[in-house]
Amino acid sequence: MTAGRAGATGAPALSPMAASAGRRVTGLEFSNLRGWAEDDHASALSVFCESCGDMRGDDWARVCAKARGVRPTEAKAFFEATFRPVLIEDDVPSLFTGYYEPELHGALVRSDRFHVPLYGLPPELPKSEPWLTRGQIEDGALVGQGLEIAWLDDPVEAFFLQVQGSGRIRLPDGRIIRLGYAGSNRHPYSSIGRALIERGAVRPEEASADVVKAWLADHPAEAGQVLRTNASFVFFREISEVPADQGPLGTMNRPVTPLRSVAVDPAAVPLGGPVWIEVQGPEPFCRLMVAQDTGSAITGAQRADIFFGTGPDAGLKAGRVRAGGRIVVLLPAQHAELPRAKAEGPS
Template sequence: MFRGLALALALLGTPASADLDDADITILSFDDLDGWDRDNHQEALGVFLDTCHDLDDPQWRPICALAAQQDDGKTFFELFFRPVLIRDGNDPLFTAYYEPEIRGSRTQSPRYRYPVYRKPPELTSGDVWLSRREIEEGGALEGRGLEIAWVEDPVELQFLQIQGSGRIRLAEGGTIRLGYGGSNGHNLMSLGNELVRQGVYNEHQVSQQVIQNWVKRNPEAGRELLLSNPSYVFFRVIGKVATDRGPLGAMNRSITAHRSVAVDPEYTALGAPVWLEKKGKEPFSRLMVAQDTGSRVKGAQRADIFWGTGERAGRLAGQIRDEGRMVVLLPIQRAFAILPEE
């Protein structure tokens, strides 16, 4: 059943990241994982396989080849991996994100008048470019043919940019699927935090719907609020992803609701299985796969859970801000190789 074990273990052994030199690393047993025996490991194995073969790393290739042959996910993970707890001194924080679906059109009109832009060709990755105010008020992108579509709500457009991917439900019929196409390099300013700072709301009152309603009731102040966020995200059209599949993550493969998680790749290798123990109002323990990243996801115990597509997923994702514990599953010799020398 597990042919090639010797070859697999012989090729595994170097640390995942130099930043681990300053981390607190502990190798656990599977008995230490709360709820491990109750999870659907076969389902997690399927998600792991979605991106495993994209790991261009000789240390992972034998593991991926073996994974494709397995019909017992739990046994597979227990035989070939060890749970590794990596801590950097910061408190754990688990949030969630989603794939928005908003209304729009391929044609500009009085109803659909907010453009969704492709990245301008002169913008190089990593550059700090024009701010949102300069783009929207200065008209820097108008008339250049960079519009993918137009949408009807500027708040929905900003949340689409914050999530970095989404779908536009077209008035003409059909949808356009969008992936992250780049940014102007400015730091994100949270609209909710700004309303709290201004004393408009308390922190626990703020949600996307609350912000949306406030902007509609206060058009002038609302426009100023939207412009005060200097960050601006551009998109690309995704044409080869089935409608029943999730958006593309950082590994350019579809991610899976409740099984894919965004991590900080300085601490957790993309493609690695991770065991997540989320506390809070609706706690759960689940085997997930690190298949995405995010500009706000920084730290060894920081993760963003993909919650699904559409309004309901967005509403639920916005309620998640919990503590807990994340444990990365590493191939056996790699797990022991990253332990600091005594």
């Protein structure tokens, strides 16, 4: 589970070469990447081309222009000739999680059934410092300001919609509206799964989204208090102009793609750039992704959140992911003056 996506437009291509204190940067070879030869590089190239034009810097502009002229059959050779794999590490443990776009029932008008509001961005929201807490907002601090975009029937689903940062709302007449991240109250995200672990309510190895939701449903008297341990609160905007067959908008204001888009910490990974991920755990996999999203819970060079798609099936798959592994950033070859890894082969 992660916090809502950050929805700023523009995509600074921060160079990890300007490594901060304590960040370790090591150059690798493509032969060090487990499963590299077997991936669908053409699929990753298509996703990269969708957003690379928004990246900053002459190096990225040249790479993007070159990428848009590459034929699908040449995608693997393009990545190998144009990029250098780079392992960036810090003191934050490696962790992969998953996120998705929920589809929920709701309404545009409050009723006895649909009584939980989803709010648009308040005009008085400060630009930097923390504002009202989740508890204050849920107690009615924004009532009467006309900020409600839609109404849901379940406060727990509203909470998890904020965690995902986007979603589709199916209205009573069958129409669907899409909501995307607009901003937050700027309080730090705090995991309610961790809160339940600390209470002894669930075991660490069981703290998936489904287990947390089930516990909240079984303990309605305590659910509200648990939700409020996360003071962070997310505001939405309508993005129904995004075609139904595309994913929600990520931080780069471009639709994200199932199992090709990943949320990263932009302080360590260039937003818009390609990254190779190697996920461990019960269902390990390796894949070339594109860093097109962020989230307030995604901090650290080896922290990533994988987009799984839309709807309940995607939610089940996303909720099962909580594993270690590694993220390898692909940087333009111009950045290649780096310490080399030992030639021990794929990790």
